[in-house]
Amino acid sequence: MQQVPEFDMSRRDILIVGAVSAAGAAAPGLASGQETVAAPVVGKVILTINGTARALEVDLRATLLDVLRETLKLTGTKKGCDHGQCGACTVIVEGRRINSCLTLAVMHDGDKVTTIEGLGTPGDLHPMQAAFVKHDGYQCGYCTPGQICSAVAVLEEIKAGVPSHVTADLNGRPKVTPDELRERMSGNICRCGAYSNIVEAIGEVAGVKA
Amino acid sequence: MKFETPATTNPIDQLKHIGKPTPRIDGPQKTTGTAPYAYERHDRAPDAAYGYVVGATIAKGRITGIDASRARAAPGVLAVVTAQNAGKLGKGEKNTARLLAGPEVEHYHQAVAVVVAETFEQARAAAGLLRVDYAPAKGAFDLAAAKGSAESPKDPPDSHVGDFDKAFATAPVKLDATYTTPDQSHAMMEPHASTAAWEDGAVTIWTANQMIDWGRSDMAATLGIPKAKVRLVSPFIGGGFGGKLFLRADALLAALGAKAAGRPVKVALTRPMMFNNTTHRPATIQRIRIGATRDGKITAIGHETWSGDLPGGGAETAAEQTKLLYAGANRLTATKLAVLDLPEGNAMRAPGEAPGLMALEIAIDEMAEKLGLDPIEFRIRNDTQVDPAKPERPFSQRQLVECLRQGADRFGWKDRNATPGRRREGRWLVGMGVAAAFRNNLTMKSGARMRLQPDGLVVVETDMTDIGTGSYTIIAQTAAETLGVPLKQVVVRLGDSSFPVSAGSGGQWGGNSSTAGVYAACMKLREVAAGKLGLDPQKAEFVDGRVRVGNDSRPLIEAARDGELVAEDFIEFGDLAKKYQQSTFGGHFVEVGVDAWTAEVRVRRMLAVCAAGRILNPTSARSQVIGAMTMGTGAALMEELVVDKRRGFFANHDLAGYEVPVHADIPHQEVVFLDEVDPVSSPMKAKGVGELGICGVGAAVANAVYNATGVRVRDYPITLDKLLDGMPAVA
């Protein structure tokens, strides 16, 4: 079998993943005699993903998450549970963070969606991404895009005055405190247990000591 | 390179890269979502079809019929693979239960089929059309009920030192208590996932696997093809914790599905299926007996443990640490294994020690209280610098006492009220707990290949994996240190079975062993490079990108002027582990608040002081420890796979039902590493640290809850229902 390196990891400038020719990948499809017997029910939507409008025809059953990952190949948004129980699929839709696994793509016609790919790139990190690297706010990396999208939105929510479960004065303005960050980030599970570092990273971006 | 005598001064001791807090070199990819995981290989398998796994709906019995006709006729379906049409399948050496059921069903949600379709939505819908009929059989699902039938497994053997029974019977102060730990799930964030593609009778599987070579061997064994025809690739793994040590159903069914569909197929287990389909940490029942003199010297210590597994499976080795952790002339450990028809029990982060210390370190706390001793002082009085069963065999390093003393100072242990239930702050009862951390240091043969490229880049290739542990970075640091090049000049390629076989990620052996293997390969490359430059390899120093012998100094890059230099070697460990006991140690300190009304437990402060050899990268090592402390907190307070003992499965099989800690459960965590180098462990003088952090922390939480409330819970997890009846009056 052809031996092509799969992934290079280096501290130097970021390598372009996928520039290497595919190794041992696709044999030509043998499925020509097995065409679908009935087309799925589809719907048309226009989604603006990270600033680019995309006109799509989607299976009605497709979640926003699966359209991002499988149709648009934006795999930075992760599928951890597919049931709204982990937060790995968090993206920002019309300025609000949501679980992209629990919403149908067809319900988002005309919506603006920001995914992790829209925040920054390896060569040009968003401040929140840079803070996660600095504070080692991740380990395996799988929940990380969701944590970062959530964190960016959390700071906006606090700025907008949205209270949380731990806000002491319901009628006052919420502040960025470690307890507030922990409560508001609780919809993003990190099984590696990077929580303590994540809160420090967010705190740094918010300009407070966690 | 053979490592047979303790390390002397070597290039690693320069500490230009090793030992420095170093941000992960894979950080920019992980934080931007550009690190590709197993299900995301659009770059490698752009036309992959989708496989959806169907699990058995009985715990034990036989499949009497499968009707796949409706599923096959469903839109987009390319193939339905079941045991009926999969061909003859073997079983991997590391698997207890088969990965594809039929006709026998060995456990709930054991895979019975994979449905392959053009799209995920089609595969999922068609899977719902598959009809499987079963003849259920009676099974054993209750560990407590099966305890009497448990037998001694092959491994580990029971141990007897001195005369435990007599010493315990005659001890002036004694404790005899039974503790239970529940089944637990790894619950890593990335589900088990694989993409498989066949070409010329060989299969490539992009997968999520901690131990590439184990997975490759078992895939070959299961498919009945030569190992050379299997390639596994796992550059990124979204968490493992032992749950991805082995070939699992996703990889096998992706391979079978791809073969049947005639094109690449990707398969991810659904979250609700993971808890019963994959492996878990088995529940234990542990009896601990400790006898001591009135001045707190242990004279007898006995630890017996019971667990269950499928026929042919293994025991949870929860008594093992008790052979080594404390002194005492008369000792007993015993392990018993019952047959249970629950899903396969297997390794989860610190198998053995994690549940073992959850019990032992409560027992030590209880014993200290009986003796009227501070629990730290009791531990110090029973420290041992040698293997208690073989006094001629010392620990290579053992700084447990220092960990506890430093931790006590930093944590403010002196402010703890030894009488439980006395500290109240508002609605909170506050308590502190301590426990020892202990985890053996294992070493594994590990290989690597080095390339010095004409452009000056140094490339490391090894099938080592990075499951969040920081392997990429410590390997780059090791190469940079040994070859005297800047970190940014090192490229690390991991997780590909076409690279030399490494230690892999498990048992906290990966960091030390894999970097030692890279060190060995780097030393080989130094020889080749020096030879190429006409310099004496024995005398050559590799510093600042140059190779120097006396006044003769040449750029390293010149060695590759005529073409890439390649060197390959591995580290192999001799019998130092026989002569020395190698272990890692720590002290866990925890402060909890327990709601005086509702008995909800919330952790307020956590500190771990660790002694684990040379710390290669304090940044990622700290992360390993805080992550393990977090998982241990979950084990102490909330994690339990609830066994439905009538139907034989884990009932709470999703992430809403199986609660793991969230941000709000975890306070700021402090970690201190003591200065330590352990020349007995490897040329790196490092030891494992990835599991030490979970060892003992659960008991520290439990002891803090006791200190806060006066309620001693010996049955994990410590949920509020177990505290309510004993809570002090609120007013």
Added chain:
Amino acid sequence: MRTFTYERAKSPAEAAAAVARNPGARFIAGGTNLLDLMKLEIETPAHLVDVNRLELDRIEATKDGGLRIGALVRNTDLAADKRVRKDYGVLSRALLAGASGQLRNKATTAGNLLQRTRCPYFYDTAQPCNKRTPGSGCSAIGGFSRPLAVIGSSDQCIATHPSDMAVAMRVLDAVVETVRPNGETRAIPIADFHRLPEKTPAVETVLAPGELITAVTLPAPVGGKQVYRKVRDRASYAFALVSVAAVVQPDGGGRAAFGGVAHRPWRVEAAEAAMPRGAKAVTDQVFAGARPTEQNAFKLVLAERTLGSVLAEARG
């Protein structure tokens, strides 16, 4: 998930008519519970009527001094509304104690009321469940019942209603406004909205087929100290073992409703007269006739202690 057809409704009455017209049709708003269940084929609608674009997303003052909350007001927006925070603090608190920030951004007021149980056997289609498959049996009775109901249950079902919001609305005497397929509207006191399981646990509310919730109204503010206390195993992002929504007046009187204990928010108004005498006096009456399992009997103790905590906090 089975295939379905999909339409976007243009008016509440049209939406109701569309659902009534299509057997097996369901409304979809936030989708956070429905899609979860559709993926597992616990819900298998043949047609979805997307109501998200209906103009039911406002919170308005009513002429009698209360608030009318549109059915599509998102949980985040309802919790953050200044009037709700000021005058109906228990509702804000209950919402903020539920789910996660991401889910609250999608979940709607009506959808929250219509959440289905989190009983693990309801969620596992291989297991008998009278709520999912009427007549198949209840696996939870005699099985894993720790999180389940202690009162109001039946031999058919011991599920709990998972909402926090609904518990606060119960204590506030909210009213659910609906429109039926024929265009008629009605107002259902929340006390009458959720059913007990009895012999038909699959029927969870009094809504008729096609009947669409358009709003929830809150009566004029009742003042008092308002507390929502949710007790759970982990600190956030978890369903309640027991919760208490309470309004406590300066004279020691007040109201209390309990979550996590029954098939609907549990409130016994007659017991509230006992509130000045303390928690036990109240919970003895509220939980009279409770039928806990061995695994969840602790909830009775916990409910009393939680109310005790709430009363202590309210009386500060």
